Amino acid sequence: MKIFSRLYQQVMIWSVHRHAPLYLSLNSFVESIFWPIPVDVMLAPMTLVKPHRAWYYAGLATFFSVLGAAFGYLLGYALWDPVVAPFIASMGYEGKIELAQAWFHEWGIWVIFIASFTPIPYKVFTVTAGMLSMAFLPFVLVSIVGRGLRFYLVAGLMKWGGPTMEAKLLRYIDILGWVCVVAAVVAYLMLRN
DSSP states (O other): HHHHHHHHEEEEEEHSSHHHHHHHHHHHHHHTOOOOTHHHHHHHHHHHHHHHGGGHHHHHHHHHHHHHHHHHHHHHHHHHHIHHHHHHHHOHHHHHHHHHHHHHHHHTTTHHHHHSSSSSSSSHHHHHHTTOOOOOOHHHHHHHHHHHHHHHHHHHHHHHHHHHHHHHHHHHHHHHHHHHHHHHHHHHHHHHH
């Protein structure tokens, strides 16, 4: 099934829209709080279409992602009991928060770096950091480094790969898409227990 190649074509159309930088900024902000769609889904095609804007797009993604992380932190810090905890309970994510707390206790600030750079759901850790009253300045600094590394790496790969990277991505997009779906399901099943 060629679902992902059709989605890829649609994202490429959106990436040339005149408001694409605004969409990237909004996605970056809300993805750090609750949104499930990774920033890379917009960042990569936007960079492929306009490689001369790669660093600008990576900067936008980093800035708004860290701004969203700070907002998520503040939600966890100030509104855990009245807002966040009931939302998490309604979604059945109590286990994920408990796991995040355990990781915080085991690895400290490094868990923020790992979550900000890898596909681990960063949003869980931004809110949990606030709930645990983690020191705010180190939280922000580590988020800047982790998110910056991730987004500048994605933008750099797309810029340097250019048309060759786009051709390979288009060729393997359906396989990559299904591998990601399977990996997400496996990760969900592992974290659920």
